[in-house]
Amino acid sequence: MKAAALLLLCLILTVPVQAWLDRQPKPRVPTNVLEDETLYVKSTRTFKGFSLGFNAFLADWYWFRTIQYFGSQVEGDSTNWRLDALPELLDLVLELDPQYLAAYRFGAAFLPDTQYPQTVALLERGIRLNPAEWRLQLDLGYLHWRQKRFAEAAAAYQSASRVPGAPAWLSVLAASVAAQGDDRATAREIFTRLYENSTDEYVRQLSQARLQQLQAQTELEQLNRLLTRYHDQVGACPPTLAALVQWTLRTGLRAELSEELHLDEHGAPVDPAGVAYAYEPGNCAAAFNAQSSLARLKF
Amino acid sequence: MKVLAIALNTFREAVRDRVLYNLVAFVLLLIGAALIFSQASLGQEARIVTDAGLSAVRLFGLAIAIFIGVGLVYKEIEKRTVLVLLSKPIRRSQFILGKYFGLCLTLLVNTAVMTAALTLALWYAQSAFTSVQARLWPVAYLLWLELLVMTAWALLFSSFSTPMLSALFTVLLFILGNWAADLKLFADTASSWLTRVLCRVLYHVVPNLPDFNFIAPLAHGQSVPPKLIAGATVYAALYISALLALTVLIFERRNFK
Numbered sequence: 001m002k003a004a005a006l007l008l009l010c011l012i013l014t015v016p017v018q019a020w021l022d023r024q025p026k027p028r029v030p031t032n033v034l035e036d037e038t039l040y041v042k043s044t045r046t047f048k049g050f051s052l053g054f055n056a057f058l059a060d061w062y063w064f065r066t067i068q069y070f071g072s073q074v075e076g077d078s079t080n081w082r083l084d085a086l087p088e089l090l091d092l093v094l095e096l097d098p099q100y101l102a103a104y105r106f107g108a109a110f111l112p113d114t115q116y117p118q119t120v121a122l123l124e125r126g127i128r129l130n131p132a133e134w135r136l137q138l139d140l141g142y143l144h145w146r147q148k149r150f151a152e153a154a155a156a157y158q159s160a161s162r163v164p165g166a167p168a169w170l171s172v173l174a175a176s177v178a179a180q181g182d183d184r185a186t187a188r189e190i191f192t193r194l195y196e197n198s199t200d201e202y203v204r205q206l207s208q209a210r211l212q213q214l215q216a217q218t219e220l221e222q223l224n225r226l227l228t229r230y231h232d233q234v235g236a237c238p239p240t241l242a243a244l245v246q247w248t249l250r251t252g253l254r255a256e257l258s259e260e261l262h263l264d265e266h267g268a269p270v271d272p273a274g275v276a277y278a279y280e281p282g283n284c285a286a287a288f289n290a291q292s293s294l295a296r297l298k299f
Numbered sequence: 300m301k302v303l304a305i306a307l308n309t310f311r312e313a314v315r316d317r318v319l320y321n322l323v324a325f326v327l328l329l330i331g332a333a334l335i336f337s338q339a340s341l342g343q344e345a346r347i348v349t350d351a352g353l354s355a356v357r358l359f360g361l362a363i364a365i366f367i368g369v370g371l372v373y374k375e376i377e378k379r380t381v382l383v384l385l386s387k388p389i390r391r392s393q394f395i396l397g398k399y400f401g402l403c404l405t406l407l408v409n410t411a412v413m414t415a416a417l418t419l420a421l422w423y424a425q426s427a428f429t430s431v432q433a434r435l436w437p438v439a440y441l442l443w444l445e446l447l448v449m450t451a452w453a454l455l456f457s458s459f460s461t462p463m464l465s466a467l468f469t470v471l472l473f474i475l476g477n478w479a480a481d482l483k484l485f486a487d488t489a490s491s492w493l494t495r496v497l498c499r500v501l502y503h504v505v506p507n508l509p510d511f512n513f514i515a516p517l518a519h520g521q522s523v524p525p526k527l528i529a530g531a532t533v534y535a536a537l538y539i540s541a542l543l544a545l546t547v548l549i550f551e552r553r554n555f556k
Binding site: 003004006007010011013014015017018020021022024026027 | 392483503504507510513516521522523524526527530531533534537538540541544545547548551
């Protein structure tokens with residue numbers, strides 16, 4: 001009985017002690033060495049050789065580390081990510097398991113623009129080893145499109161459309177990109193398809209954010225056109241954007257604004273992230289609010 | 300007094316075990332090797348010797364805890380010497396505690412010897428006594444606490460299982476214990492309530508080994524705050540007491556016939 005009581009008491013007491021320990025600041029390793037320690041292994045082929053048949057498990061393990069590395073880098077300021085170790089981490093995962101599709105797709109979405117050739121090489125390797133996976137070619141097309149290489153993007157989408165089981169809209173997308181690569185409607189189409197076809201939550205969130213940003217750009221263009229008309233007709237700029245919206249209702253010009261445009265409780269237009277658009281009455285100009293996440297979106 | 304007598308006897312037996320000498324010798328060799336290879340490290344000798352040395356202390360200390368710990372009770376049961384012992388006026392709880400403290404003493408001596416060797420190696424690498432050598436000892440103390448926790452698990456398993464299974468379970472717990480932070484993360488962020496509850500329970504049941512591991516901060520010139528040392532000591536004391544209580548509970552119900 002005494003042993004049982006001691007067991008219970010000690011186990012229960014470890015909970016608050018551990019909670020106290022968790023709250024204490026720990027000595028931290030400087031972040032600029034995190035990349036070296038994250039990688040640990042430099043030669044992926046040697047590492048695979050030493051995996052002794054556990055390469056699938058090790059691929060999972062390093063995939064987990066990749067996610068943790070990504071998470072630790074993007075905590076906080078979303079505009080100043082340093083992902084220098086990401087290509088090598090992904091390379092390690094893929095050397096251990098070349099069919100690790102999530103790693104290819106993650107790299108396509110999050111390797112910075114300065115690593116364009118490496119990302120293309122990563123995806124082309126994935127396509128070579130997984131020819132039936134049209135989504136990788138979709139990602140390659142997106143990558144080329146972001147770099148404004150519309151011909152290569154269209155070729156990638158066209159190639160994806162020829163994979164058995166690929167959806168029909170891929171060839172339509174290929175044609176749109178070839179003809180109007182820089183068009184906002186094409187961009188909307190690309191991000192919509194990415195959002196619908198990705199199983200990765202990060203990619204879906206990114207695609208959704210980009211769609212919202214495109215919507216906001218359209219709404220800003222509409223607001224600025226109406227501001228110009230207001231100025232031409234009234235001879236002055238409206239005091240607020242809410243006043244502009246009221247004016248469009250009185251003059252029957254509400255249809256010039258998108259049906260998806262939302263208004264806050266004061267009648268002022270807000271962006272898809274719910275933040276009111278910024279307005280400079282002196283310049284008669286509406287713009288992204290600096291507080292909005294859509295204004296800070298880099299990708 | 301009975302507990303002390305059993306503890307000292309256990310210590311003497313452990314010291315006679317050849318496995319112990321082999322492991323300690325290996326650690327000393329590793330420290331020597333780290334000294335040699337660190338000379339190619341472009342000024343990082345202290346860091347490499349500290350990293351490699353403390354990691355070796357930790358890893359081989361764990362090996363000692365497992366190899367000797369899993370046989371502590373099992374051997375006595377196998378050879379039937381436990382019947383002789385328990386026929387004396389010795390309670391089963393005293394037997395368990397004596398065995399445990401004996402191995403604690405063994406680990407203390409080994410950790411101290413290995414840490415002393417590491418201190419000398421650092422002195423050689425840095426050509427002087429520096430604060431790193433002094434900061435080494437609190438980190439080594441915490442590693443010793445970690446080994447005591449793992450020894451308690453090894454002893455628990457050895458009270459009802461075979462040495463091979465006990466070793467396997469102890470190693471698995473060591474791995475799980477190093478993932479305690481991830482368990483907490485899952486407990487905080489999992490979408491399913493069942494997963495959250497299970498992870499929370501596991502988090503408190505498995506030993507929280509990162510509480511005892513400050514090798515990386517030491518390698519970067521940082522010291523362990525005294526309140527963390529105190530907190531880890533209290534946690535280890537409570538956790539080990541719980542494990543020993545459980546071991547005693549199981550052992551008291553064992554029938555050796």
